[in-house]
Amino acid sequence: MVYAETKLKGAFVIDIARNEDERGFFARTFCVDEFQSRGLNARLVQCSLSFNKARGTLRGLHWQEPPQAECKLVRVTRGAIFDVILDMRPGSATYKEYFAIELTEDNRTQMYVPEGCAHGFQTLEDNTEVAYQISAAYAPALARGVRWDDPTFAIRWPEAERRLMNERDASYPDFKEST
Secondary structure, eight states: OEEEEOSSTTOEEEEOOOEEETTEEEOOSOOHHHHHHTTOOOOOOEEEEEEEOSTTBEEEEEEEOTTSOOOEEEEEEESEEEEEEEEOOTTSTTTTOEEEEEEETTTOOEEEEOTTEEEEEEESSSSEEEEEEESSOOOGGGEEEOOTTOTTTOOOOOOOSOOBOOHHHHOOOOOOOOO
């Protein structure tokens, strides 16, 4: 695998290294030893799948607080997404900054989302499927979120004829610093 750290410390774009022959190719998408050698959380307790019927579906931006803070390894298995990581770690040099990339079934690129960072995406195609590997179990009481279009973060999402999202994601209030 080929790892490229983003401007957000601890967040990585991970590309597969293909071993190709006449049959196609084989590639690793996860390796405990490689993750640990880079200081990444290699603990996996949950794998999830998000199927999205319509182009323009927007999910997020979500994270969990300690002690159930989670990292995620995100990959598109069908379709395409505009994938966003938002740094919500108050002590971080990139606090409230974001990184975005297009993940597709064709590029097979993965995004490693570190603990303390919010994650969200918008689908770019109908019938898009997103696979997650997650380091902590879901804890509703520790779940947090910010609105996709909050002016504090100024995320530049792709244009969409319509955006489909659930009420919770659409109705988060404007971000305010914790006191």
